[in-house]
Amino acid sequence: MYAIGIDLGATNVRAVISRPDGDFLGELKESTIKDGPQALIDQTMGLVDRALGRSETGLKDVEGIGIGSVGPLDMKKGTVSPTNIPFKEIPIVESLSDRFHLPVYLLNDGMAAALGEKWFGIAKGEENFAYVTLSTGIGGGVYVDGRLLLGKDGNACEIGHLTIDKDQKLKCGCGRRGHWEAYCSGVNIPNFVRYWIEEKNEKNSPIVEACRSGSLTSKYLFDRAKKKEPLALQIVEELGRYNAIGFADIINVYDPSLITVGGGLALNNERLILDPIRRRVGEYAVNGLPEITLTPLGDDVVLYGAVALAFHPEEVLNEQS
Numbered sequence: 001m002y003a004i005g006i007d008l009g010a011t012n013v014r015a016v017i018s019r020p021d022g023d024f025l026g027e028l029k030e031s032t033i034k035d036g037p038q039a040l041i042d043q044t045m046g047l048v049d050r051a052l053g054r055s056e057t058g059l060k061d062v063e064g065i066g067i068g069s070v071g072p073l074d075m076k077k078g079t080v081s082p083t084n085i086p087f088k089e090i091p092i093v094e095s096l097s098d099r100f101h102l103p104v105y106l107l108n109d110g111m112a113a114a115l116g117e118k119w120f121g122i123a124k125g126e127e128n129f130a131y132v133t134l135s136t137g138i139g140g141g142v143y144v145d146g147r148l149l150l151g152k153d154g155n156a157c158e159i160g161h162l163t164i165d166k167d168q169k170l171k172c173g174c175g176r177r178g179h180w181e182a183y184c185s186g187v188n189i190p191n192f193v194r195y196w197i198e199e200k201n202e203k204n205s206p207i208v209e210a211c212r213s214g215s216l217t218s219k220y221l222f223d224r225a226k227k228k229e230p231l232a233l234q235i236v237e238e239l240g241r242y243n244a245i246g247f248a249d250i251i252n253v254y255d256p257s258l259i260t261v262g263g264g265l266a267l268n269n270e271r272l273i274l275d276p277i278r279r280r281v282g283e284y285a286v287n288g289l290p291e292i293t294l295t296p297l298g299d300d301v302v303l304y305g306a307v308a309l310a311f312h313p314e315e316v317l318n319e320q321s
Contacts, residue, residue: 001061002055004018004064004065004066005309006048010070012032013030015027015028020311026053027051027303034087040085066112066306068111068305070108077089105310109139111156113295114143116307121296129257130260131301133262138160138180159250164242166178169195170192173188183239194211252284261295278292
């Protein structure tokens with residue numbers, strides 16, 4: 001038997017056909033369409049169709065569909081209302097169920113990643129661990145005493161919306177201010193850099209010029225830091241301090257023995273992202289510090305979780321259709 005795994009992200013949508021051991025077949029990826037809810041649903045269904053065609057697997061051999069989606073979401077309704085995609089209550093579960101006539105299961109992508117880490121990654125045997133994604137947005141999933149935390153709507157670990165700045169200097173994509181995601185997510189780091197430059201009155205730097213021209217990106221900042229440009233290194237260090245506050249909040253609330261980290265920002269800039277967190281998290285955490293490491297599942301961690309969800313929904317959900 002096979003399962004279909006879907007990673008519905010703010011930047012990309014991915015679909016895969018998988019065997020129970022995590023052997024992927026027919027994996028596909030496209031940039032996320034943002035022309036409307038139905039266009040996004042159609043894109044997702046099209047990816048599934050093409051993945052099935054590539055794998056030469058028929059629907060009769062598929063047990064179910066697992067989705068790891070950006071949130072917030074409503075697990076009971078089967079809808080998603082992503083902060084970084086401008087649509088509300090996208091009926092993703094009902095749409096895919098009607099189209100493919102299969103059971104469809106939905107989790108926040110951070111929770112799905114934690115599930116993937118538990119079944120296929122380095123968290124096998126761990127009772128208390130967390131997964132954190134540092135990517136377009138910031139999210140996570142947490143196991144406590146061997147159970148994945150869900151919450152009443154499926155949004156128990158929207159850690160990107162932890163408040164890490166009481167002065168609320170920067171606005172988050174959700175509309176609130178002072179959230180972790182407003183400072184350290186891929187989409188919002190340029191806003192933080194502009195704030196930093198204005199606050200420090202920085203001048204005569206390629207980063208300042210990039211800000212003025214409107215060409216600044218997170219990738220540009222980290223590329224300059226890799227070249228050891230002093231201003232870039234200072235900004236990355238301050239981002240690391242904010243990240244350390246977020247990680248300390250997770251440690252203080254959930255007391256994990258392990259935190260695995262994924263998402264494009266972390267995977268592409270391991271030292272620049274993780275070193276400041278490891279060095280400074282002790283300034284803010286009161287509980288014992290866990291191991292903090294990159295996920296070995298890389299970009300596929302959410303897909304692995306979506307596959308695990310499709311094969312083993314009873315491990316996570318009481319009832320969902």
